[in-house]
Structure formats: C-alpha cells, structure tokens
Amino acid sequence: MGQTLPSTCDTLIIGAGMSGLAAGIRLAQYDQNVVVLDRHALWGGLNSFYKKAGRPFDVGLHALTNYVDKGTRGKPLTRILRQLRIPYDALELGQQWISESAFPGVKLRFSNDFQLLRSEVAEKFPSQIDGFDRLSAYLAEYPDLPSDGPPVFARTRLAEYLTDEQLVDLLLLPILYYGSPTPSDIEWGSFVVLWKSLYEEGFARPKGGVRTILSLLRDRFRELGGQLHMRQGVSQVLHENGKAIGVRLDSGHEIRAARILSSAGLVETMDLCGEALNKQYSEDKFAGEMTFVECISLLDTPLQDLGHDKTITFFNSSERLVYEAPTDAFDCQSGVICCPDHYDNQVPQHEPALRLTLRAHPKMWFQMGDEEYAAAKHAAWQQGHAAILPFAPDIRDHTVFVDTFTPRTVRKFTGHSRGVVYGSPTKSPDGTTDLENLFLMGTDQGFLGIVGAMLSGIAMANVHALQTSPS
Ligand SMILES: Cc1cc2nc3c(=O)[nH]c(=O)nc-3n(C[C@H](O)[C@H](O)[C@H](O)COP(=O)(O)OP(=O)(O)OC[C@H]3O[C@@H](n4cnc5c(N)ncnc54)[C@H](O)[C@@H]3O)c2cc1C
Incomplete structure (x- = not known):
C-alpha cells in the first residue's frame, strides 16, 4: 500500500x-x-x-461470536483485544436480540444469556435437562483448544449426555453451520470451541x-x-x-x-x-466440501414490521438435521437466516437487510457458463426464500436489491480451493x-x-x- x-x-x-x-x-x-x-x-x-x-x-x-461484557477476564474476545492492545470500546459492539435453532414444530431460542438456552431445554426436553446440565458444566471447564490426536466426533461424545436425538440435532445445527468442515458432524475440539463461542458467550455486531x-x-x-x-x-x-x-x-x-x-x-x-x-x-x-451460497436481500420495509424479530435463525425443515454437500447446485432443506439490523446499537449501512445462507455444491458452480451461473443464483434466491416461509416472513415483494455470493465468489476473492469456507x-x-x-x-x-x-x-x-x- x-x-x-x-x-x-x-x-x-x-x-x-x-x-x-x-x-x-x-x-x-x-x-x-x-x-x-x-x-x-x-x-x-x-x-x-x-x-x-x-x-x-x-x-x-452475520455475527461477531464470543461476545462478553467489557472487563470480562480470560475469554477469547477480551484476550485478543488485550494482546493486540485494541480498546474494547473501539469495537462499539451491539448485542444480538435473540436467535433460534428451528426444526418443524420445535425451536430452541438462545441469546447472550446462557440461561435462556437452558430454560428452553428444560421446558421442551424435560427428560434431558440433567444431561444438559452435566454437559454444560463439563464444557465450561474444558480447554478451548483444537484437539490433537485422532479425531473424536461430537455426536459420539454428546450421546454420553443426551439421549434425545432431536435435541442433539437442535444444538448441533448452529454449530455445524458456523464452523464444521465435516458433513453431519464436527470434531469434538471444534465443537467445544463453537459451543463456548455461540452459546456460553454469544453474538454481537460492531456498529460499523x-x-x-x-x-x-x-x-x-x-x-x-x-x-x-x-x-x-x-x-x-x-x-x-x-x-x-x-x-x-x-x-x-x-x-x-x-x-x-x-x-x-x-x-x-x-x-x-x-x-x-x-x-x-x-x-x-484434503480440500473439504462444505461451502455456501448466500443471498443478501435489501428490503423496503424493516423485518420487524413484517413480524420478524430474530437476529439469526438456523432452520432445518426436515425431521433430522441435514448438513452435507448438496447433490444439486444448492439445497434449501436447512440454512441460516440472518438479520444484521437486529442487534442493539446499530447504524444501518443501507436499507434493511436479510442474509440467507444455503449449502452449495463444491464443484458445480465452477462448471457453469455465465448465463447458467446467473440463473442458478436467481434460483437460489427464489427457492430459498420460498423454503424459509415456515421460519421467516415472505420478503420477495419487499426486496429492492439482491447480491448473491457463491463458492465461485469465495474462490475468486480468497483463493480457497473449491470456495470452501471452513477449510x-x-x-x-x-x-x-x-x-x-x-x-x-x-x-x-x-x-x-x-x-x-x-x-x-x-x-x-x-x-x-x-x-x-x-x-
Ligand atoms: C459468507 C461468510 C460469512 C461468514 N460469517 C461469519 C460471521 O458472521 N462470524 C464469524 O465469526 N465468521 C464468519 N465467517 C468465517 C470467517 O470469515 C472466517 O473463518 C475467517 O475470516 C477466516 O480468516 P482467516 O484469516 O483464517 O482466512 P481468510 O479470511 O481466508 O484469509 C486468507 C487470505 O489469504 C489470501 N491469500 C490466499 N492465497 C494467497 C496467495 N497465494 N497470495 C497472497 N494472498 C493469498 C486471501 O486473499 C485471503 O485474504 C464467514 C465466512 C463467510 C465466507
């Protein structure tokens, strides 16, 4: 420069x-x-x-994870800021409103107060709350380091605490979407890091x-x-x-x-x-295969006026969790709906926005000609916004501008092989x-x-x- x-x-x-x-x-x-x-x-x-x-x-x-209050000691966010000598206030963080993991007929809400998640589990899965408490107590003490040695996967370890597979799926959905390079599961050390950063700590967004x-x-x-x-x-x-x-x-x-x-x-x-x-x-x-297409829609109306007040909704429209590379260019059975304006202390950068993340095929997007590519992006927006109707309002008539990124965009701007996001x-x-x-x-x-x-x-x-x- x-x-x-x-x-x-x-x-x-x-x-x-x-x-x-x-x-x-x-x-x-x-x-x-x-x-x-x-x-x-x-x-x-x-x-x-x-x-x-x-x-x-x-x-x-979508979110700066690992939110903790100013002055909290020994947590990743404050540790980084101390080591880089960046003042906490300079980030001008606003906390999330409320987020949720949603399957047909059942949702777990969570926020930056871990007790909300606990009370949701106690209410919706009363037989599991003792196991959940043992799990969260164990994880609170577990070192947040990537593990060395042969990989152990989260589903295997979680089965030691939770017997209800639907609860396991509900807890895993946000964690897989925010960091698993592996289809359907995640290595245990990474699970622990993400559990802490999403559930024990939480989401925030810098004002700018x-x-x-x-x-x-x-x-x-x-x-x-x-x-x-x-x-x-x-x-x-x-x-x-x-x-x-x-x-x-x-x-x-x-x-x-x-x-x-x-x-x-x-x-x-x-x-x-x-x-x-x-x-x-x-x-x-070695390259991995978990990659995404994301449609960013700018709207003529705030989402709250359309009846939606969640910050991030992780949705899954089938009974069991689907997190794998799709067989088509994209897949709408599960994904993430993010409302970047639904944080405290925000100054909107532009019109109200909704970001929709869907799983994408790791190869197909690179094989398309320009017209097919443009049509696939449009199809992801159309089909994606139809698929999320059980979880979010219909924004299609309120959309004034759309930008969509694909695995091709990721590879073009970061060089990551196949455009994979989690490596x-x-x-x-x-x-x-x-x-x-x-x-x-x-x-x-x-x-x-x-x-x-x-x-x-x-x-x-x-x-x-x-x-x-x-x-
Ligand atoms: C759409 C999307 C949404 C996300 N949302 C969130 C979120 O809300 N919250 C969150 O915490 N994380 C989020 N992430 C993940 C997060 O952005 C990444 O995990 C993190 O930024 C990775 O940082 P990195 O430094 O490891 O690598 P990268 O960000 O990949 O940086 C690698 C850099 O190396 C450069 N490079 C590569 N090859 C070469 C070369 N040969 N010569 C020179 N330069 C090279 C690339 O251009 C790139 O700038 C998101 C990621 C994506 C794609």
Missing part, C-alpha cells in the same frame, strides 16, 4: 485476513520486521467488505460492521511499522533442504524470510510449495507443515470465525515466531 516491496523480512505472512492481520500486529509489537501480503485489493479475506450499486456490503458478517474491526486491525498494524502489501499474490514458497526460505510473488519479485505464516489454507499453501510436496495434498482428499477437515493444531519454518494459521490450523482466526494468528505468532529469535 504505497510502500516499496522489501527483499527480506523476519516473518512473512500470506493473507491479510483476520488471522494474518492479528499475527502481523502481534509480531510488529515485538519489533519484528513483518510483511503481510495478499493477492486481493481489499484486506479482510473471507470477512471483507465491498460496494455494489453505491451500497456498502460486508462479505460475511466488519469495517470497524478491519480498520482497527489495519491501522494498528501500520502504526507499529508493519508492511501491508495488497495485490501481491504469492505464487511460490521457496525452500531448500526442507526449510522455507522465502516467497516468489506473481510479479516475480522474491522476498526472503526467516519464517512464513500462511492463512491460505492447507491444500492451497502446499500447492505453493511445488509438486514434490503438494502431491500428498490432493484437492479431492480442510484435516487441521494442523500446532500449525506445522512439511517444511520446517512454514506454518499454517487461521481456518486450517483449526480455529475459525473472526475471533477464532485472530486467536489462531496470535497463537501461531507467539509459538512459532516469538519463541525463536528473529534473523
């Missing part, structure tokens, strides 16, 4: 998303010469921002949307002397004798670095290392790769979401770049 590209640095970071910027700040605080590179023109990665028809949009912000967070991160990084270079894609990780020594950019420019932290993803990062290394990480085996089901909890000083952070290290990605960036910077002496 106006700076000359260097030819050496201490730590080189691939990606100016949440994890990359957080890692960059952490290292710049310790006077490292740190360079963040991103191929895209705007920073933020999967949670960036853009303008269309003069209207400002957030790419992905994702721009508020991203401006704070970028400004802090620059203030500390960090170098952020946009439109600078990394085409190759250079290595010798099993050690990464630097990168080559799309322009051919080379930068040598003592170490590299990459948020590009497992398959994508190994792809940069050349055939000898990437052949073990085939897209089919590979194979995570690297300690961030290590086949090269000695090349590390993964963000989604494929095992922490995702805005707060999770920032935590990951800070943790990987602390462990791999601050405990070794800079060159």
Whole structure:
C-alpha cells in the first residue's frame, strides 16, 4: 500500500485476513520486521467488505461470536483485544436480540444469556435437562483448544449426555453451520470451541460492521511499522533442504524470510510449495466440501414490521438435521437466516437487510457458463426464500436489491480451493507443515470465525515466531 516491496523480512505472512492481520500486529509489537501480503485489493479475506450499486456490503458478517461484557477476564474476545492492545470500546459492539435453532414444530431460542438456552431445554426436553446440565458444566471447564490426536466426533461424545436425538440435532445445527468442515458432524475440539463461542458467550455486531474491526486491525498494524502489501499474490514458497526460505510473488519479485505464516489454507499453501510436496495434498482428499451460497436481500420495509424479530435463525425443515454437500447446485432443506439490523446499537449501512445462507455444491458452480451461473443464483434466491416461509416472513415483494455470493465468489476473492469456507477437515493444531519454518494459521490450523482466526494468528505468532529469535 504505497510502500516499496522489501527483499527480506523476519516473518512473512500470506493473507491479510483476520488471522494474518492479528499475527502481523502481534509480531510488529515485538519489533519484528513483518510483511503481510495478499493477492486481493481489499484486506479482510473471507470477512471483507465491498460496494455494489453505491451500497456498502460486508462479505460475511452475520455475527461477531464470543461476545462478553467489557472487563470480562480470560475469554477469547477480551484476550485478543488485550494482546493486540485494541480498546474494547473501539469495537462499539451491539448485542444480538435473540436467535433460534428451528426444526418443524420445535425451536430452541438462545441469546447472550446462557440461561435462556437452558430454560428452553428444560421446558421442551424435560427428560434431558440433567444431561444438559452435566454437559454444560463439563464444557465450561474444558480447554478451548483444537484437539490433537485422532479425531473424536461430537455426536459420539454428546450421546454420553443426551439421549434425545432431536435435541442433539437442535444444538448441533448452529454449530455445524458456523464452523464444521465435516458433513453431519464436527470434531469434538471444534465443537467445544463453537459451543463456548455461540452459546456460553454469544453474538454481537460492531456498529460499523466488519469495517470497524478491519480498520482497527489495519491501522494498528501500520502504526507499529508493519508492511501491508495488497495485490501481491504469492505464487511460490521457496525452500531448500526442507526449510522455507522465502516467497516468489506473481510479479516475480522474491522476498526472503526467516519464517512464513500462511492463512491460505492447507491444500492451497502446499500447492505453493511445488509438486514434490503438494502431491500428498490432493484437492479431492484434503480440500473439504462444505461451502455456501448466500443471498443478501435489501428490503423496503424493516423485518420487524413484517413480524420478524430474530437476529439469526438456523432452520432445518426436515425431521433430522441435514448438513452435507448438496447433490444439486444448492439445497434449501436447512440454512441460516440472518438479520444484521437486529442487534442493539446499530447504524444501518443501507436499507434493511436479510442474509440467507444455503449449502452449495463444491464443484458445480465452477462448471457453469455465465448465463447458467446467473440463473442458478436467481434460483437460489427464489427457492430459498420460498423454503424459509415456515421460519421467516415472505420478503420477495419487499426486496429492492439482491447480491448473491457463491463458492465461485469465495474462490475468486480468497483463493480457497473449491470456495470452501471452513477449510480442510484435516487441521494442523500446532500449525506445522512439511517444511520446517512454514506454518499454517487461521481456518486450517483449526480455529475459525473472526475471533477464532485472530486467536489462531496470535497463537501461531507467539509459538512459532516469538519463541525463536528473529534473523
Ligand atoms: C459468507 C461468510 C460469512 C461468514 N460469517 C461469519 C460471521 O458472521 N462470524 C464469524 O465469526 N465468521 C464468519 N465467517 C468465517 C470467517 O470469515 C472466517 O473463518 C475467517 O475470516 C477466516 O480468516 P482467516 O484469516 O483464517 O482466512 P481468510 O479470511 O481466508 O484469509 C486468507 C487470505 O489469504 C489470501 N491469500 C490466499 N492465497 C494467497 C496467495 N497465494 N497470495 C497472497 N494472498 C493469498 C486471501 O486473499 C485471503 O485474504 C464467514 C465466512 C463467510 C465466507
């Protein structure tokens, strides 16, 4: 961004998303010469921002998870802010109104007060409340770290506490939609992280949307002397004798670095290392398949006036939970309805909005010609909004503008293979790769979401770049 590209640095970071910027700040605080590179023109990665028809949009912000009150100690949100030295008040957070997990004939409401979820379980599943209390007490003490070792899945562990499969499905629906790279289930360590971030803590939104967070991160990084270079894609990780020594950019420019932290993803990062290394990480085996289409509809009427007051509704219209890659381009049996205006303390960015997220096929969108692609986006909006009528008002006659992103959009702007949002089901909890000083952070290290990605960036910077002496 106006700076000359260097030819050496201490730590080189691939990606100016949440994890990359957080890692960059952490290292710049310790006077490292740190360079963040991103191929895209705007920073933020999967949670960036853009303008269309003069209207400002957030790419992905449904909710900042992990909400806690100012001054709460030892929780992810306050821990990140302390480590990055960003004041809590600068986020100008507004709390969610109320959210719900909804199946035909049964809903569990939840908010930033865990007792609401507990009372819903007690009322609707009285035989399960003892198991639920044992589960929540156990989880409250469980460390919020991605687990190492062979994966154990949440359904198996939950069966030790809950015998009603419908309750398990209701509790899993929001968790899978907000972070599972695996169809129908989620690895136990990730389940615990998401349980805490969604149910024990909760949802909030910065007053200015994702721009508020991203401006704070970028400004802090620059203030500390960090170098952020946009439109600078990394085409190759250079290595010798099993050690990464630097990168080559799309322009051919080379930068040598003592170490590299990459948020590009497992398959994508190994792809940069050349055939000898990437052949073990085939897209089919490692890229993951959970991706989404999201329709953002701008309305002529506030949703409250149409009788809808929920912040986020996770819906499932069949008896059992459906969370898998669809066989068609998209699938409307389950999804997420988000009303970004339904937080306290909001200044609407534009007309009232409704965001509808549906599961998308990980390959089909890339095979479509332009006309077929436009028609599929329109079909997702039409069919999706018809399918959610049991859970939300009919907005079709109130819609003044629609923007839809697909797996193709995700791949175009973030480089993620197949446009997957939650990365590979194979995570690297300690961030290590086949090269000695090349590390993964963000989604494929095992922490995702805005707060999770920032935590990951800070943790990987602390462990791999601050405990070794800079060159
Ligand atoms: C539609 C959508 C909605 C979401 N909603 C929420 C939400 O409401 N709340 C929440 O907490 N999370 C949400 N998420 C998830 C969250 O955005 C991500 O988990 C998080 O932002 C991931 O951050 P990251 O740093 O790990 O990776 P990314 O954001 O993917 O950043 C990686 C960066 O690396 C860059 N890059 C890749 N390859 C190269 C290369 N070769 N050279 C240079 N640069 C490269 C990319 O351009 C990108 O900027 C959402 C995601 C999506 C897609």
